[in-house]
Amino acid sequence: MTPAIPVVFIHGLWIHSDAWQPWVELYASAGYDPIAPGWPGDSGTAAQTRANAAGVANKGIDEITNGYFDVIRGLPAAPIVIGHSFGGLIAQKLLAAGVAAAAIAIDPGQIKGVRPLPLAQIRSALPVLSKPGNKKRAVALTRKQFRYGFGNAISATESGELFDRFAIPGPGRPLFEASVANFKKSSPAAVDTKRSDRGPLLILGGGQDHTVPAVVAQAAQKLYSGSGAVTDYQVFPDRGHSLVLDHGWREIADYTLSWLRRQGL
Template structure:
């Protein structure tokens, strides 16, 4: 019997190799996990930092199509696990019916989500402070990373995470998400009414600055017209680094247990 495929999708500013502990854990639990990067993202952190232009101007639709093509080559519909904008992409793909289920962790806001807390604006200011950044790749300084990702861990651990995993990220997805509720055909739109999709787990970090919990609870409400399984799990003391910091295993093991409860 073949192992169920799992596809990990990273978000902005964090390289996909940061999923390595998750991939190892999921494989040890009988899955066949992979973590391919966004289109244009180099295979290593060092190479991604050295060539920011390769990721510049990549938008939500382009990233979604990239992962849809990867899914099409798999032996069966995979489970998707996405963080931040990867969580949004996972929801878009799940809504189209190409995945068996999804876990969206601190997922970027989809169309229809209205709250925009000040901390989220502050965390994304490095991109929004210059309109030209829509077509550029933008890096976070150590201080900016500390606010956006590492606010619930020690300064030492935040620095270590920044040094290990931080890469330039395209500004375009943030501009697209910000304009979602003013655009009829926004790329941030998700088919939240699909009753035939697989189960979805939304995960919120209670102290997340970049995607505050209110965004995730508002996302849950967008699914109220679907009879498909949609659940929310909060980790009250966790920030946006919850998939990569020293507490990652708690989140990963919850996701594993939830998937098993769903028969996945």
């Protein structure tokens, strides 16, 4: 019997890994071996992470990526990595490093080389970037900020429920690192987009996303155009940044499973 392919789900800023649980259950039922480990410093639940915000403070892109390298080293085979938001940036770094069999980046954080910077994205990042001291702190969104950045395409009631269940403080450092990536020769937000011998990559965008507007996700896909490796893009026009955890998550999950089957995975 062929062993099940490991799948590693990677959450983004401000969302606890528990939000992946429906995906974990769906992928397990589809024959994969999925896990959803948190970022370095995360606690076991959203409530515990909120109570220990200092645990996630001052963690940068490299530290978070290395945490997932450690996870992958303990797996029996190279996994499929599926990341949302900054988790999508991390997933791309893992794929480019050759430790993942394939990657799916959903509303992925901005990698070095992406040029568009829509006003909605700037507004979503302001709770962190407006105060330089936040680079070393953990920053939590307010309910209103979560509504704008994540829940703008769903009802206010559902946005509030998702905030209560899954919102956690996140380190400010990754946003600062990504925001200046294009002005630095070397950046932790850099990804080798020219590598031709990597596994397939799927980038998904949400047409109503304020935190990572679809134009940003599509611009990332275009950076891979010369690699020759499979790099697909799909936009969901009516979806916001909450697309992996709100009531419509199954549409996105089913699309990812169909894409993986097309890749023979």
